[in-house]
Amino acid sequence: MATPVSVLRLPKGPDPNSRGFDPNSPRFVALCRTSISTSAAEADAKELQREQRARSALRERFLRCLLTMTNKKVQFHMHEKVDVEATFGASDIDVLNFQVSDLHTPIGVQKEALIRCQDVISFTFDM
């Protein structure tokens, strides 16, 4: 009778809460210094510093914007000339989906909804 080969464990499955690509993995840390394609690999160190400072400032502003938007009415301008208004709830960690309430659409008001971020071109709200 043949013995089945033993295994240490099963392969790890996807994390339900994130899309993965752990930024703390050795590969990410080694290879992803600037993962954004606009930064030239051979850029001047000073230029890179300036760019990084600008990126940090923009990122911080964006995150503060998301915080300020909470529970406010926001107008989303989306692809295919879609404009909707909703009360902003929260964003997921990868900024892939926005959780909103009272989404006003041309076919009615959706009490709770998720808006896919990649479909959003811009959004505006009164502070």
Place this chain on the structure above:
Amino acid sequence: CSWRSMAMRQTPLTCSGHTRPVVDLAFSGITPFGYFLISACKDGKPMLRQGDTGDWIGTFLGHKGAVWGATLNTDATKAATAAADFTAKVWDAVSGDEVLSLAHKHIVKSVNFTQDSNCLLTAGNDKLLRIYDLSQPEAPSQEIAGHSAAIKKALWCNNDKQILSAADDKTIRLWDRSSMQEVKMLTFETSVSSMEYMADGELLVITYGKTIAFYNALSLELIKTVEAPAPINSASLHPEKDFFVAGGEDFKLYKFDYSTKEELESYKGHFGPVHCVRFSPDGELYASGSEDGTLRLWQTAVGKTYGLWKCVLPGKSLFVSVYTCLVRTFHFQPV
């Protein structure tokens, strides 16, 4: 460990996560961080996994339709996918970010990088081969017309100087990249289900019906054909060219001796037809993707310690049999 002396039964490793059929898979080359595996799935969410363990690394999010083809560049820093949403996308395979979206006029079925990762070859239902210069993504692609039906697969060959394409017009054609002209054509009685190219040895592995055929990739001369017990959807030749594996409509994986054409083993495991099978770059395992939505990893040398498989000495076999049985029955993962 004397694994050869014991009769060992293959324990495939199941990689779950996809929710629809897995239609394509590809391995990267061997990198300082090991090798990687990308899977294309009809759920639109291609996944990257560690090649030797099957551990999930990340999911490439962005496609709005079934993903029909997926590939990695040699050092696994870039990925490319072909989808039913009429786009081919290029991704940063380290961060998971979408880098480029290349609009097509129809469903895209196949994507392939050149060895230097600078050019991407795409093909699909618009019957055209397209070459994109990734350093100038805004520039229009070069187009090669000729096929009279949807192209299933297109691959660079002969040091990226030529292109091989397989289409639903029952032909496989060889094209010259610089002249963009057709150089040779093979015609079949039935549609080719898959095509794999091996640079080392310039070999082409083609499947159609129940046949696995091996051709010289430069001359398109037939080397040999092997008949399987069931219709085959995909086959892969071991890097050392001693074995090849095939899978298809009867849900099983078959292992054959390449020189003698003898069927050596067959493995049950998948709950649906096998759509794709590929050997890892080191030849130690092969991965299969199925209609059942899973990927499975299989050992080439059953019983050897590799990845998550562990060779066990004869004295411990009773404990190990019970342990393995528990793992498989209850899917319990020890801490």
